[in-house]
Amino acid sequence: MYKRLIPLLVLALVAACGPRIRPLVPVMDNGEVLDTSGEETVARAAEVSAAERASTAAALGEIEAEALASCTPETCAAIARGEVALGMTPAEVLAATRTTWSAWETRGASDVTVMTGRLGAQPPSDAVGPLAFVSLQDGAVRSYTYSEPQGFRTVNSLADATTAGRADAQAEALLREGDQYTVAGRLDLALARYDQADILRPGDPQTTLRIARTLDKQLRPIEAVLRYRMFIHQMELEKIRARGEVAANVAEAIARAHERIVVIEKR
Amino acid sequence: MTGNPIRRSLTVVVLGAAIITLPGCARQVTRIAPEQAIDLSGHWNDVDSRLVAEEMIEQSFSPAGGVSWATRFSQVHGGEAPTVIVGTIRNRSMEHVPVGTFVNDLERAYINSGMVRVVASSSERVEVRDERVDQQQFASATSRSRLRSETGADFMLQGDIQSIEDREGGESVVFYQVDLTLVNLETNEKVWVGQHKIKKFIDRPRFGF
Numbered sequence: 001m002y003k004r005l006i007p008l009l010v011l012a013l014v015a016a017c018g019p020r021i022r023p024l025v026p027v028m029d030n031g032e033v034l035d036t037s038g039e040e041t042v043a044r045a046a047e048v049s050a051a052e053r054a055s056t057a058a059a060l061g062e063i064e065a066e067a068l069a070s071c072t073p074e075t076c077a078a079i080a081r082g083e084v085a086l087g088m089t090p091a092e093v094l095a096a097t098r099t100t101w102s103a104w105e106t107r108g109a110s111d112v113t114v115m116t117g118r119l120g121a122q123p124p125s126d127a128v129g130p131l132a133f134v135s136l137q138d139g140a141v142r143s144y145t146y147s148e149p150q151g152f153r154t155v156n157s158l159a160d161a162t163t164a165g166r167a168d169a170q171a172e173a174l175l176r177e178g179d180q181y182t183v184a185g186r187l188d189l190a191l192a193r194y195d196q197a198d199i200l201r202p203g204d205p206q207t208t209l210r211i212a213r214t215l216d217k218q219l220r221p222i223e224a225v226l227r228y229r230m231f232i233h234q235m236e237l238e239k240i241r242a243r244g245e246v247a248a249n250v251a252e253a254i255a256r257a258h259e260r261i262v263v264i265e266k267r
Numbered sequence: 268m269t270g271n272p273i274r275r276s277l278t279v280v281v282l283g284a285a286i287i288t289l290p291g292c293a294r295q296v297t298r299i300a301p302e303q304a305i306d307l308s309g310h311w312n313d314v315d316s317r318l319v320a321e322e323m324i325e326q327s328f329s330p331a332g333g334v335s336w337a338t339r340f341s342q343v344h345g346g347e348a349p350t351v352i353v354g355t356i357r358n359r360s361m362e363h364v365p366v367g368t369f370v371n372d373l374e375r376a377y378i379n380s381g382m383v384r385v386v387a388s389s390s391e392r393v394e395v396r397d398e399r400v401d402q403q404q405f406a407s408a409t410s411r412s413r414l415r416s417e418t419g420a421d422f423m424l425q426g427d428i429q430s431i432e433d434r435e436g437g438e439s440v441v442f443y444q445v446d447l448t449l450v451n452l453e454t455n456e457k458v459w460v461g462q463h464k465i466k467k468f469i470d471r472p473r474f475g476f
Contacts, residue, residue, distance in 0.1 A: 019435065024468055028304055028314075029304075030304065030305060030306050031303060031304065031305055032303070032304050033300060033302050033303050033304070034302045034303075034304055034314070034317065034318075035302075036302065037321055037325070038317075038320060038321040038324045038325070038372070038376065041321075041324050041325050041328055041329065041376070042324060042328070042376045042379050042380050044328070044329075045328040045329075045376075045380035045382055046379060046380045046381050046382075048382075049337075049348075049380055049381045049382040050381060052338060052341065052346070053341075053346050053348075053381070056341065056342075056345065056346030057346055060345055060346065097345075098344065098345035098347075099342075099343060099344070099345055100342070100345070100346075102342045103342050103343040117343070118342070118343075121339050121340075121342065121343050122339075122340065122343045122344075122451070122454075123343070124343055
């Protein structure tokens, strides 16, 4: 009798040691036919997308018509190139950046306003780069600022907007960055930034001097000497240029003085 | 003449068994709808792939936060649809999972919706580039495709599949987690993360027919 009960008791004990699971709740039966919700989602998205595209195209069309109706030849050329320019109206800024008002937030009073990219979205950009903000005064662009790898770069004069002006600003930013690396003791990174600045603004004595000093500190004497010599040479050129400018200014001043003497004496 | 009755009855039994058994051994194929969910082994199968694809499509187009990433991009880019390239979807699970099935479903959904443009992935474009280069030499000037006119992607789709298995005796629980991420190629910003989880309880009887 006991012999028969022992295996049953063992089985009962083993069963009691196993994990206890509440009744399982299946989410799908085997053999169940699934619905095609994915197709419906895509169809719905396609409808929404088509409607959005149509409304954006209509808004862009209106903006471009408004912008091109009143733009000056220079501004029209900038819109065609896709570049923001000084003096543009808000509609012209939108046309140049191929955006609608939904991409921008406007802050400020009626006479001075700032257009910035909508929070949480990618910043609007023109052909040059992403725009951090655009400042307007009396409805015309007074300045605009790009968000670039070296930091913000503001354009508030025609010279800043040229390729040379941009390169100059970027070279300045790279020199600043290089100086920071020098202070931090990362001479290799500093030298890389100075080299980049030298490419953007070639022949600048201050850049050459920084490169020479960095090479000197990196114990690369031959290259350092070459750069020091180049710096001296560039300074000589600077002196000649400065003298030329002074001489030209002096000559101009002398000529004006003579002219004034003649005018005064005639009176 | 009458023979051994035992032998005769044995022959009858064997023949009867053969008549009953042989048709059962013949292969049977039944075509069924792809929408029908059938689980046999408990391993990753077409149903899992389908569920992942549908969930990812739903999450991609109807986010909980309201405006989808594609709409946000379009608003800033004058209504232009974002361009996506499919990167690597890593299978970190213990079993073979063909990721191409649900990734292709997602690509198809993107293209058909018109909300997102998709460009050929790094493995796909090699053949296309070869053909384009070939055209420069052999195709007529009016029909050849131009070089350096590819569309650059704005976002890359990356992801992985992971699984956790818990087994005891003939019972096991398998958990799959599929994560897909869209990364902005310029800024590294993750603009969308889709996730789907699947859990299966598999009971394998030790003895059975």
